[in-house]
Amino acid sequence: MHQKLLLTLATIFFFVGLNAQKLSKQEIKIVKNIEQNNPEAISFLEKVVNINSGTLNLAGVEKVGKEFATAFEGIGFEITWIPMPDEMNRAGHLFAEIKGTKGKKLLLIGHLDTVFEEDSPFQTFEMVNDSMAHAPGGNDMKGGDVIILYALKALKENGLLNDAQIIVAFTGDEESSGNPLEKSRRDLIDAAKRSDIALGFENSTGFNYATVARRGSSGWKLEVEGKRAHSAGIFSENVGAGAIFEVSRILNGFYTDVKGEDLLTFNPGTLLGGTFVEFDDKKSEGTVFGKTNVVAQKAEVRGGLRFISEEQKERTRTKMREVVSKNLPHTSATITFTDSYPAMQPTSGNETLLKKLNKVSLDLGQGEVLAYDPGKRGAADTSFVAEYVDCLDGLGTMGNAAHTPEETVNLNTIEALTKRTALLIYRLINEQ
Numbered sequence: 001m002h003q004k005l006l007l008t009l010a011t012i013f014f015f016v017g018l019n020a021q022k023l024s025k026q027e028i029k030i031v032k033n034i035e036q037n038n039p040e041a042i043s044f045l046e047k048v049v050n051i052n053s054g055t056l057n058l059a060g061v062e063k064v065g066k067e068f069a070t071a072f073e074g075i076g077f078e079i080t081w082i083p084m085p086d087e088m089n090r091a092g093h094l095f096a097e098i099k100g101t102k103g104k105k106l107l108l109i110g111h112l113d114t115v116f117e118e119d120s121p122f123q124t125f126e127m128v129n130d131s132m133a134h135a136p137g138g139n140d141m142k143g144g145d146v147i148i149l150y151a152l153k154a155l156k157e158n159g160l161l162n163d164a165q166i167i168v169a170f171t172g173d174e175e176s177s178g179n180p181l182e183k184s185r186r187d188l189i190d191a192a193k194r195s196d197i198a199l200g201f202e203n204s205t206g207f208n209y210a211t212v213a214r215r216g217s218s219g220w221k222l223e224v225e226g227k228r229a230h231s232a233g234i235f236s237e238n239v240g241a242g243a244i245f246e247v248s249r250i251l252n253g254f255y256t257d258v259k260g261e262d263l264l265t266f267n268p269g270t271l272l273g274g275t276f277v278e279f280d281d282k283k284s285e286g287t288v289f290g291k292t293n294v295v296a297q298k299a300e301v302r303g304g305l306r307f308i309s310e311e312q313k314e315r316t317r318t319k320m321r322e323v324v325s326k327n328l329p330h331t332s333a334t335i336t337f338t339d340s341y342p343a344m345q346p347t348s349g350n351e352t353l354l355k356k357l358n359k360v361s362l363d364l365g366q367g368e369v370l371a372y373d374p375g376k377r378g379a380a381d382t383s384f385v386a387e388y389v390d391c392l393d394g395l396g397t398m399g400n401a402a403h404t405p406e407e408t409v410n411l412n413t414i415e416a417l418t419k420r421t422a423l424l425i426y427r428l429i430n431e432q
């Protein structure tokens with residue numbers, strides 16, 4: 001009996017000792033605070049998920065913003081709501097800030113909007129079992145927003161935010177960014193320029209992964225013209241090849257001469273060709289008129305391009321323009337490009353940040369954190385600030401099927417991920 005008790009006590013002391021070795025006393029207090037506040041964090045998540053904030057439901061996005069504003073105000077943050085101009089049809093962004101001079105200056109990125117608009121049948125938070133909740137935007141990314149809030153709350157309640165410089169930026173239009181991007185992303189970029197590090201809390205790609213790099217994306221449009229004539233004359237000196245042969249040559253040239261670089265992809269999404277073509281970009285649909293006995297006069301292709309660096313983007317555009325310029329007889333072609341997301345390049349600064357997160361995770365007994373494959377990660381707001389600061393993303397909640405009516409968020413991971421976040425922030429704002 002006695003021996004058994006002693007053994008149990010020894011085991012307890014061993015584990016407490018092990019933990020204490022890796023986490024400071026202060027850090028253990030932070031962890032305890034997060035455990036205590038976790039039920040509150042979960043009910044706050046439920047509350048904000050139940051407010052519809054589809055990107056185009058401006059009032060709803062603002063309402064979710066107000067919930068977070070009140071909560072951040074409660075832990076000493078100064079709140080700014082940044083409205084967008086009416087013609088942009090976007091709600092605006094919530095910024096919360098504390099000013100200071102200590103350690104690293106941080107920018108914490110989230111978003112208030114979801115892909116589920118008011119007419120979506122998917123509107124409410126519902127438990128699936130004791131750890132998973134079926135929740136529109138619960139994983140992408142109100143869960144990540146809640147992690148930021150409760151990590152900061154734990155630091156505040158332990159008196160650890162004094163003299164720290166932290167900006168929390170929750171955009172209201174991440175799922176469908178307002179145009180022009182120069183306006184809709186200006187405040188986020190300005191905040192990055194006043195920071196050293198940006199942490200993005202988009203839904204996680206796995207408990208043991210973080211994003212250190214992600215590809216950027218761009219659109220392209222190819223417009224081809226040929227000589228309208230009777231088909232009997234095609235290939236003749238007077239008529240030439242026609243628009244459809246020319247567009248085929250160009251696409252084949254892209255495939256054989258431009259394809260091949262690591263992490264570079266380009267995809268023709270639609271193709272129209274004939275005598276007359278019309279494409280409605282808003283609806284993403286089009287019509288053609290043409291006849292088999294008439295040489296095609298027009299062809300249009302719309303496509304996307306994904307790249308890992310600005311250099312790769314420019315190099316690819318140059319190669320594509322070269323292919324486009326070698327026109328078949330009596331045809332002409334132009335290609336135009338539009339920028340959307342810049343690339344978040346895999347920098348050594350981002351790698352160093354990942355190492356710090358990994359250390360926190362190991363110290364918490366949560367296992368190693370590795371870099372996620374940049375080819376698989378979609379674009380997000382962190383990309384807009386990547387050229388100004390070191391960054392990590394994918395620090396948000398876990399779950400499944402984001403952007404579909406099956407979206408779930410794993411509530412069990414929130415507590416663990418909030419601990420990881422709080423300790424990472426704590427260590428960064430105390431760095432020399």
Ligand SMILES: [Zn+2]
Binds near residue numbers: 174
């Ligand atoms: Zn998102």
